[in-house]
Amino acid sequence: MSAITIGLLGFGTVGKGVYETISKHQGRLQAIFGKEVKVSAILVKNVSKHSVPDDEVLLTDDFQDIIDLPKLDVVIDAIVGREPGYTYLRQAISRGCHVITANKEMFAFHGSELTRLAKENNVSLGFEATVGGGIPIIQTIKQLLNANKIERIEGILNGTSNFILTSMREENLSFEEALKIAQEKGYAEADPKNDIEGYDAFYKAVVLSELVFGKAPAQGKSVREGITDITIEQIRMADSLGLKFKHVASIEREKDTIRCTVKPVLTGEEHPLYRVEGVQNAVSIDADIVGNISLQGPGAGMFPTASAIIEDLIHVGRGDIPSVFEEGRPEGTVIYEPVWIIWGDADKAELPEGCEIISKVSKEVFIFKASLEAVSLLDTSDLKAYQVLGDYAPAAKENKQVQTV
Structure with a gap:
């Protein structure tokens, strides 16, 4: 034989x-x-x-x-x-x-x-194992593209950063303390830069962009931010508002280019990534016909990654891995004004035109609506803005006890 x-x-x-x-x-x-x-x-x-x-x-x-x-x-x-x-x-x-x-x-x-x-x-x-370890992200997207136009993908694509943020919130730890535990458990390398600064997640997002939209994100539309500046005080404040910090990669078409961001954001209870904790990875896919599909599972490790490779091996043996990365997939432009939470003095801040303050949580924390372009004009030396993913109604949270920082 x-x-x-x-x-x-x-x-x-x-x-x-x-x-x-x-x-x-x-x-x-x-x-x-x-x-x-x-x-x-x-x-x-x-x-x-x-x-x-x-x-x-x-x-x-x-x-x-x-x-x-x-x-x-x-x-x-x-x-x-x-x-x-x-x-x-x-x-x-x-x-x-x-x-x-x-x-x-x-x-x-x-x-x-x-x-x-x-x-x-x-x-x-x-290349299933390049994104999400044991989660069948690539094959799922290939199947969706047979009939659907994918409009947006948001994902927690790095288990190390997710573990750190989870540990900070659940164990009331500083970033440095949580990172040390991640290293002791083998989740983070001695040099954790690729994980905590978002490089690992960004590489995975580029692979998904090529697959979904047929091309890589535009350099001028790409943002990569790490989680090293997030403090336990910010995490407590977010928790008091019913929000959780997550390190999320997001890709979507914007006119003729692809926008890709990897950055810390805030998620509400209704968002698919809200309950993804520890070293788990997850991807939320919005498509025009099927709606939202969410996948969650182990994103790294010996056997989850091996599982993805063996799945590819089976597809190779059956001859059913289709060609990918085709230019000119159907276009779709998403225009919306997301909700943001800012740390800074709202009274002294010079907000660009188009920024609408809709709630003040404390003297140094306020909630507002604005486009991505308007937020990019903020004076980041005085203010730090975090986008809230999904539907979020700050008025509904005002009765909840807020911890001051």
């Missing part, structure tokens, strides 16, 4: 999860494919630091050893960084291999080109 042969790039947390999943679920995979699924080679940085239970698996630090294998059907990319993953996948596609990647940074920058190359070489390109 012939086998589906796999070259696995990387043998860290994700790579080991993929290898172990294929080994443990071989019977299930053989029932699906009608043949054995076999990891034939694994690429690592340092061969002396790794071992593989199966002596027949080639363990190497040279990608050329893998690309030169007599039989190679699928290359799975479980490494990080734009390079060398991009170069490796180009070589694999050019050889005629199907490829699957979990490398969000690389794919955010090179997804369109790799998709074009895969189409030219008549091979499949799977």
Whole structure:
């Protein structure tokens, strides 16, 4: 019986999860494919630091050893960084291999080109694991696009930042205290910049933008803000108003460009992301026919990410991964004036034209309505504005006891 042969790039947390999943679920995979699924080679940085239970698996630090294998059907990319993953996948596609990647940074920058190359070489390109770990975001969006026009996507795409904000609120911790706990639990790296400054979520948002709208967000319409400036006092005040801080990525079409923001926002009880806590990820999708669809689940880790990769492997084996990243998807423009909560002195603040104060919570906290453009003109050295996602009626909250800061 012939086998589906796999070259696995990387043998860290994700790579080991993929290898172990294929080994443990071989019977299930053989029932699906009608043949054995076999990891034939694994690429690592340092061969002396790794071992593989199966002596027949080639363990190497040279990608050329893998690309030169007599039989190679699928290359799975479980490494990080734009390079060398991009170069490796180009070589694999050019050889005629199907490829699957979990490398969000690389794919955010090179997804369109790799998709074009895969189409030219008549091979499949799977990237479910680049966004949301074990949540089937990519496949769900592909299915929706068959009939729906997606108008907006909002998501909590990084479990580390969500864990920190949850811990600050539930445990009454400072940002620094919550970050330390996240590092102790293994949710945050020693250098947590990619997570807490929003880079990780932004790369994932770019992938979704390419998929949904056929192009990356415009640089001038992109905002990436971290959560390091949020204080426990702000979290308490938000809680007293029935709101929660969330680090949310949002993408939507605005005329001929795509607006993408990754920033801390406030969510009310009615918003789909309000109850997403801890290291969970979630995505809220608004489409013109189906309405709102929300997906939630583990966004990272050994087996959730491995699950997404294996799902892609099954789609590859069945030949049902459609082409994506097509320019010119249906246009849709969303124009609205969201509600904002500002920390600052409303009496001294010089608000741009179009900003309407609708409620004063305290001397230094007030609620107002304004367009995104008007808020961008605020003097951010004196004021800090946080958007409230979803429907929010501040008048309904005024009877609730407010904690002053």
